[in-house]
Amino acid sequence: MSTTGNSAPDDRPVRVVIAPDKFRGSLTATEAAEAMAAGVRDAFAPVEVLVDLVPIADGGEGTLEALLVSGATAVPVRVTGPLGDPVEAAIAVRGDTAYVESAQACGLTLVPRPGPGTATRASTLGVGELIRAAVGTGARTVVVGLGGSATTDGGAGMASALGWVPVDADGRPVPPGGRALAAVAGLTRPAAADRSGLDGVRVLAACDVTAPLVGPAGAAAVFGPQKGADPAAVAVLDDALRTWARVLAGVFGRDVSDVPGAGAAGGLAAGLLAVCDAELVSGADLLLDLVGLPTAVATADLVLTGEGSLDRQTVTGKGPKAVADLARAAGVPVVAVAGRADLHDPDVCAAFDLVGDLVSAFPGRNTMHHTATLLRQRTRDLVRGLVPAGR
Structure with missing residues (x-):
């Protein structure tokens, strides 16, 4: 997969919107967004990247x-x-x-x-x-x-x-x-x-x-x-x-x-x-509008989302699926990073351009106790190949 949509010309920074929900029991949505942002900067260095943090929720906690x-x-x-x-x-x-x-x-x-x-x-x-x-x-x-x-x-x-x-x-x-x-x-x-x-x-x-x-x-x-x-x-x-x-x-x-x-x-x-x-x-949908996500996605080159668990419930109306729908409508690639993802569910995988999780990437690690560090690493590894050509 390569970045498409609003592909950044060489004379401007890459714009990345990061809009995760909470990782229940370990990270708030804001903390998850910050960890993912660090991973994006690690992956894109030395390319300049402008990161827009837009933590989300679906009406419940957060x-x-x-x-x-x-x-x-x-x-x-x-x-x-x-x-x-x-x-x-x-x-x-x-x-x-x-x-x-x-x-x-x-x-x-x-x-x-x-x-x-x-x-x-x-x-x-x-x-x-x-x-x-x-x-x-x-x-x-x-x-x-x-x-x-x-x-x-x-x-x-x-x-x-x-x-x-x-x-x-x-x-x-x-x-x-x-x-x-x-x-x-x-x-x-x-x-x-x-x-x-x-x-x-x-x-x-x-x-x-x-x-x-x-x-x-x-x-x-x-x-x-x-x-x-x-x-x-x-x-x-x-x-x-x-x-x-x-x-x-x-x-x-x-x-x-x-x-x-x-x-x-x-x-x-x-x-x-x-x-x-x-x-x-x-x-x-209501919360994404209220936090201004449609406007942010419209000028993005890449969108990241995620939550603690990506599964069948996610693709029937949860926040990350709504983020993905916005990104797809704008022609912007969307990557999902989760604590645990059902990578064998075709609907889960089809909802995003790229899906990864911590549990499968770090077997044997306590992902609940080291979530921020592992989320940063997993995000870095997932988006490393998405740096626009020539940058």
Whole structure:
């Protein structure tokens, strides 16, 4: 493979855009971009290279970081964590738009020892508190990034924070968490009739999964085990979410149980659709636009992307695939570097012009403990042959 697209003439530097997502458990997206940039400079030396770092996210963890790097302002907020403890979070604000990363309030990283007990009682209350704080900044649009949650409560906690409190048949508030939704019979209305100040505020739910709220492909069945739910807990949660969906339909007149994407973040998307009249949008596409990646790619000679694991899930909507699509549309070669890549999956390999990973390149090495160093080396080796001819 050789660099094509915007091939650099001899009188200007080579322009390389580096836009990775996080390497979960080892590097943030920014740290990954910096390691890859070092590898690019190693490979191209002594050719001058201009590197544009554009760390990305797909709506889940790392979304806020990517937005702040691109120029948004952070507003610190203390909210309720998934198990009821206070946690420090932040909102990113740019113009009249505020961005909420739900994982900051209900993320799995906030649960030290996930198990069936935590999976069934974790709550999205803090996400609702973040939305209220976002509206309090004067924002007219609130983007809620979904992903990486510890919760499977269908957004019931979020609804409670906005004044729509789930209650049982006797009118008593039900406890937090998905398990308790089995007893929910209705919702109290907010004291104000304007959905806690949300009237006139556009809410976007940014995600890249197509799971419905319930059923064998739903929130509990697909994502519950990742959050510590055993088969019994998955069954309890799925039944409880069905009850919750019926209540939402009765109150808001909208059945969200089978909406593609409603199962994102443990059904938080479903709650946003019903309670906030939210619009579901692609997290990857939205974030790439917000961080200015299309503009950066348009003048690039080479694009690099990657994440911790490149697999079938990546090519069905994750950030690196969206980066590759942008690069392909602009006629710019795109290279993917991952911690681990399914190099035997033809769709994974076809999504990029060149794919490499750390696990296969460094067998026997602890790639989780030396990720930055190995990522730099692997990037250098992959792009070394891509220096434009005559440079």
